[in-house]
Structure formats: structure tokens, C-alpha cells
Amino acid sequence: MVTRRLRSAVRRSVLFVVALVFVAVGWEIYKALGPEAGGDIFGWRLIPKTNDRVMPHTWEMFAELTRPAIGQQGQLVWHVLLGYSWYTFQMSIAGLIVGTAIGVLLAVLMARFRIVERGLLPYVVVSQTIPLIALAPQVTAIRGSLDWPQWTSAVVLAAFLSFFPVTVSTLRGLQAAPAASLELMSSYAAGWWTTLRKLRFPTAIPYMVPGLKLAGTAAVIGVIVTEITLGGLRGIGYATIDYSQKVTSQPASVYAAVFAAAALGLVMFALVVGCETYVMRNRPQEERG
Numbered sequence: 001m002v003t004r005r006l007r008s009a010v011r012r013s014v015l016f017v018v019a020l021v022f023v024a025v026g027w028e029i030y031k032a033l034g035p036e037a038g039g040d041i042f043g044w045r046l047i048p049k050t051n052d053r054v055m056p057h058t059w060e061m062f063a064e065l066t067r068p069a070i071g072q073q074g075q076l077v078w079h080v081l082l083g084y085s086w087y088t089f090q091m092s093i094a095g096l097i098v099g100t101a102i103g104v105l106l107a108v109l110m111a112r113f114r115i116v117e118r119g120l121l122p123y124v125v126v127s128q129t130i131p132l133i134a135l136a137p138q139v140t141a142i143r144g145s146l147d148w149p150q151w152t153s154a155v156v157l158a159a160f161l162s163f164f165p166v167t168v169s170t171l172r173g174l175q176a177a178p179a180a181s182l183e184l185m186s187s188y189a190a191g192w193w194t195t196l197r198k199l200r201f202p203t204a205i206p207y208m209v210p211g212l213k214l215a216g217t218a219a220v221i222g223v224i225v226t227e228i229t230l231g232g233l234r235g236i237g238y239a240t241i242d243y244s245q246k247v248t249s250q251p252a253s254v255y256a257a258v259f260a261a262a263a264l265g266l267v268m269f270a271l272v273v274g275c276e277t278y279v280m281r282n283r284p285q286e287e288r289g
Contacts, residue, residue, distance in 0.1 A: 024058045031055050056252040064252040081260040088235035095158020096219040103166025111174040128164050136229040158222035162215035169211025173204025209276045216268035236261045
């Protein structure tokens with residue numbers, strides 16, 4: 001079993017690296033063959049420019065990570081970005097935990113009371129149509145009235161983005177318990193909460209994992225957008241704004257911040273996958289699939 005999981009992990013890692021190589025090769029091919037000033041299709045500007053300001057070479061992007069960071073006492077860019085990433089990571093984890101707790105609670109309430117599901121689920125869906133940029137100032141105003149630290153705004157908005165996939169996936173999982181198993185629990189006079197703990201939640205775990213994967217990356221997005229919108233939080237969002245101001249002289253520096261944000265999203269995803277592997281270690285392979 002361990003060997004099979006190890007082989008699966010190695011295969012996924014290799015495929016991920018191969019995919020990155022294909023992206024890099026495709027980037028360089030288009031840069032070499034594409035129009036430097038871009039182009040139109042049926043009057044629409046759809047063909048991207050390939051000049052060095054818009055599309056620097058891939059090796060220039062990665063070389064940017066090893067250059068000294070300006071105004072950072074001789075530190076390299078990757079080291080500075082690592083510090084920014086750690087700051088964003090902490091708020092993302094906090095937001096994911098809060099969002100997961102809210103999502104699971106709402107799912108349990110909706111699974112327990114059908115009237116709650118009918119009345120609340122539409123509002124849960126509609127909540128995700130609210131622009132985060134418009135919501136951030138409102139959250140900040142409430143935070144200011146409560147005299148909370150500024151980082152709590154990022155945590156709240158990360159939780160706001162992450163609770164939705166957790167709610168929907170958990171609700172679906174709680175409702176997926178086999179009818180025969182439910183009847184068996186009922187025949188043993190098991191109460192609803194006992195059934196929830198012994199049957200519904202174990203059944204829901206395979207459904208919750210995809211939602212948690214989406215929630216993890218959504219939490220990172222929520223924190224980064226908050227940093228960009230509100231300012232004052234020195235995370236990856238701050239680095240993106242700071243490095244974008246150097247786009248004229250150092251266009252590759254913007255992509256260095258983008259790489260850091262993408263890597264942080266992958267780390268959050270990998271954490272959920274690690275938790276999945278641990279929780280699902282004793283389940284049949286078809287349930288984990």
C-alpha cells in the first residue's frame with residue numbers, strides 16, 4: 001500500500017514538472033514566432049504582444065529570483081518573497097480554518113433541517129457573487145469599529161471565499177449516506193447526532209476533500225486580494241504591487257511575485273492532499289479515487 005502511494009506521488013510530481021516544461025517551451029515558441037506588437041482577429045485585439053516588456057524570457061524570470069532585492073540589505077529576491085509568502089500563508093491558514101468551521105456548521109444545519117437548507121442555500125450561493133474588492137472596505141470599516149488588528153480583514157475575506165466550497169461539498173457528502181445504512185442505524189435506535197458522527201461524516205469525507213482543495217487556494221486568493229486592495233499588509237499582494245512598479249526597467253520582476261503566489265497556492269493544495277492521504281489511508285482505493 002505504501003509503495004503504491006509512493007509510486008502515485010512520484011508519478012504526479014513528474015507529470016507536474018513535465019507540464020511546467022511544456023508551458024515554458026510553449027511560452028518561448030510563441031515569443032519567438034509571435035508578433036512583437038500583437039495583432040487583431042476580426043477587429044479584436046486578441047493576439048498578445050511578444051516584446052520583452054510583456055513577455056520576458058523564462059530564464060530571465062527565474063534569474064530574477066536570484067538577484068539582490070533593492071533596499072533589502074543584500075537579501076536575494078527569492079528570500080524576500082519567501083518572507084512575504086510566509087506572512088500570507090499564516091493568514092490563509094487562519095482563513096481556511098475559519099471558513100472550514102463555518103462551512104461544516106452550515107452544512108450540518110442544512111442536513112439536519114430541510115427548511116434551513118431551502119432558506120439558506122440560495123443565500124450561500126449568492127454570497128459568492130459579491131465582488132471581493134467591494135466587500136473589503138466594508139469589512140475594514142467593521143474591523144476598525146471593533147479595534148481589531150488589520151490582518152483580521154484578510155482572514156475574514158479568506159474565510160468568506162473558502163467557506164462556500166466546504167459548505168456545498170460537505171452538504172452533498174452528508175446527504176450521500178446509503179439509505180440501507182441509515183435504516184440500519186435507525187433500527188438500532190441511533191439518534192440523529194449519533195448517525196451524523198458514526199455514518200454521515202465518514203461518508204462525507206471523500207466529498208469534502210475536493211471542496212477543501214478549492215477552499216485552500218481560495219483562501220490564498222482572498223488574502224492576496226485583501227493585501228492589494230487595502231494595503232498595509234506586507235504579504236505576496238504587497239510584493240505584487242511593489243514589483244509591478246518596476247515593470248518598465250525590470251519586467252521579469254513582476255513574474256517573480258506571480259511565481260511566489262502560485263507556489264503558495266500549490267503549498268495550500270499540497271497540505272490538503274497530505275491531510276487527505278492521512279485521513280483516507282485505511283479506506284479502499286475506490287473510495288479515495
